[in-house]
Amino acid sequence: MISKPFVKRFATLATVLAVVANVYIYTYPSIHPTECSWHCYDDNTGIGVIDQLSLWEKAVFYAKRYFDDVRDQTFGKVGPEFEDNEPEDIHLMAFGDPQIKGVWKKTPYITRLDIFGNDFFLGHIASMMRKRLHPSHVVVMGDLFSSQWIGDSEFYNRTTRYTSRIFGRDTTWLEKIKEKSHNSEGYKADWHAWGDSFNEIRSKEKPWDYGFHHSDVYSWDPEKEDTLFINITGNHDIGYSGDITYQHMARFSELFGKANYWIEYDTDTDHPWRIVVLNSLTLEGPALQPEFIETTWEFLYQLFERRFKGSTVLLTHVPFYKREGLCSDGPEFNYYPADFEREAYKKNMLRSQNHLSEDVTNRVLNLIFDNNKQGIILTGHDHVGCETYYNKNAREGTWSASKEKDSQDLTVQEITVKSMMGEFHGNTGLVSGHFNKLMGTWEWTFTLCPFAVQHVWWFAKVTALLTGFLWSLYILI
Numbered sequence: 001m002i003s004k005p006f007v008k009r010f011a012t013l014a015t016v017l018a019v020v021a022n023v024y025i026y027t028y029p030s031i032h033p034t035e036c037s038w039h040c041y042d043d044n045t046g047i048g049v050i051d052q053l054s055l056w057e058k059a060v061f062y063a064k065r066y067f068d069d070v071r072d073q074t075f076g077k078v079g080p081e082f083e084d085n086e087p088e089d090i091h092l093m094a095f096g097d098p099q100i101k102g103v104w105k106k107t108p109y110i111t112r113l114d115i116f117g118n119d120f121f122l123g124h125i126a127s128m129m130r131k132r133l134h135p136s137h138v139v140v141m142g143d144l145f146s147s148q149w150i151g152d153s154e155f156y157n158r159t160t161r162y163t164s165r166i167f168g169r170d171t172t173w174l175e176k177i178k179e180k181s182h183n184s185e186g187y188k189a190d191w192h193a194w195g196d197s198f199n200e201i202r203s204k205e206k207p208w209d210y211g212f213h214h215s216d217v218y219s220w221d222p223e224k225e226d227t228l229f230i231n232i233t234g235n236h237d238i239g240y241s242g243d244i245t246y247q248h249m250a251r252f253s254e255l256f257g258k259a260n261y262w263i264e265y266d267t268d269t270d271h272p273w274r275i276v277v278l279n280s281l282t283l284e285g286p287a288l289q290p291e292f293i294e295t296t297w298e299f300l301y302q303l304f305e306r307r308f309k310g311s312t313v314l315l316t317h318v319p320f321y322k323r324e325g326l327c328s329d330g331p332e333f334n335y336y337p338a339d340f341e342r343e344a345y346k347k348n349m350l351r352s353q354n355h356l357s358e359d360v361t362n363r364v365l366n367l368i369f370d371n372n373k374q375g376i377i378l379t380g381h382d383h384v385g386c387e388t389y390y391n392k393n394a395r396e397g398t399w400s401a402s403k404e405k406d407s408q409d410l411t412v413q414e415i416t417v418k419s420m421m422g423e424f425h426g427n428t429g430l431v432s433g434h435f436n437k438l439m440g441t442w443e444w445t446f447t448l449c450p451f452a453v454q455h456v457w458w459f460a461k462v463t464a465l466l467t468g469f470l471w472s473l474y475i476l477i
């Protein structure tokens with residue numbers, strides 16, 4: 001027989017643990033308030049002083065900072081006042097490679113539970129950060145899913161999980177799409193129709209009209225929301241160029257939007273800027289469908305022809321070329337072998353890549369950052385994260401990657417956004433853009449806000465359940 005005092009003691013312990021864990025997961029950004037906030041351009045609090053404090057003083061300092069931030073978040077804080085004629089700061093939230101997995105008939109129950117919980121772990125991060133920071137733009141850096149080798153029905157089912165569980169968004173539009181195109185197994189991409197219209201445009205004279213151009217878009221659905229949600233193509237969503245098919249491109253375009261486009265903002269002011277969404281998986285080959293490569297280059301030429309005057313935020317999945325040692329991933333290319341019999345049509349084609357090649361890197365950066373205006377590049381792919389400077393040599397038309405700024409012409413920072421997966425501590429990347437009136441340029445700052453491994457989130461949920469169970473038991477016995 002279990003005794004009442006025993007249950008009580010156990011229930012009290014569970015309550016304490018549950019309270020601590022839940023307070024932690026619901027206030028975690030306050031532990032790193034600077035990394036977990038937009039950059040504040042008139043904040044001059046000296047960080048260096050902290051190093052000189054004693055251990056005890058440090059503890060007091062961090063505790064006070066935490067509680068102050070929790071208070072500000074709970075009761076609201078008056079933000080810095082903007083002068084009326086100053087352009088508003090840009091607040092872009094970036095999530096690296098969520099790579100959600102699927103459940104199959106043979107998947108063991110414990111793995112199913114893990115996958116189910118993982119969706120809500122990611123969802124917790126996305127909703128905490130959105131409530132805290134009200135971003136103007138949300139970008140997922142590609143590799144939304146864990147595999148490009150899945151059927152349309154599974155692709156659709158993961159899209160539903162991504163949309164509803166992780167980003168807490170409405171899915172009625174998804175259901176409408178499924179009603180329109182499906183077979184007995186579920187959603188089926190109509191890639192014939194997609195391919196026909198893709199090739200119809202290509203059959204005309206250049207410039208091909210793929211609708212690359214957008215301007216001043218702050219939401220795809222302004223009646224419902226005031227954040228712009230951007231999905232980037234990753235190799236696990238559409239494949240590397242040696243395996244990208246019409247089916248891959250059709251379903252991605254239908255469910256996540258175009259693979260290549262730009263949005264120009266404030267073009268008739270003194271502070272123009274733009275977002276460039278680039279499908280970096282279709283830049284080099286040998287490719288299964290070379291027409292996709294040609295189209296992406298056509299996109300870049302059209303972009304170049306805009307002769308844009310402003311600053312650029314470039315969003316893409318595969319990082320640019322850099323020598324071994326600068327980031328976790330070094331340069332690497334794999335090709336299907338010449339005697340590849342399993343899928344003979346893929347022989348010699350591009351099987352995987354860590355970076356873009358050196359030549360492609362120079363060509364892409366020259367086309368996008370031709371105007372020598374400040375900008376920032378966000379990439380994904382390498383889950384570990386990295387920050388690199390690309391230094392332009394305008395005379396030679398080359399860009400060299402390094403850890404330091406080193407160019408007379410232009411330096412653009414590339415941020416490889418650390419993954420939001422639990423193993424990498426559930427990060428959120430924050431890009432703040434501020435227009436410096438005095439200099440007449442946009443300034444871009446990046447910070448990374450970490451959470452914790454997924455077990456911490458699980459622990460908070462499980463102890464909360466256990467607490468409820470133990471107190472019920474206590475009342476009953």
Ligand SMILES: *[C@@H]1O[C@H](CO)[C@@H](O)[C@H](O)[C@H]1NC(C)=O
Nearest residue numbers: 103151153154155157185186
């Ligand atoms: C996707 O979900 C639907 C509805 O729940 C289900 O009938 C279908 O089998 C799923 N597809 C796959 C590939 O599991």
Ligand SMILES: *[C@@H]1O[C@H](CO)[C@@H](O)[C@H](O)[C@H]1NC(C)=O
Nearest residue numbers: 163169220229230231256257
């Ligand atoms: C990106 O995905 C989200 C969630 O599924 C969706 O709501 C949004 O409309 C997509 N973006 C585009 C440009 O289609």
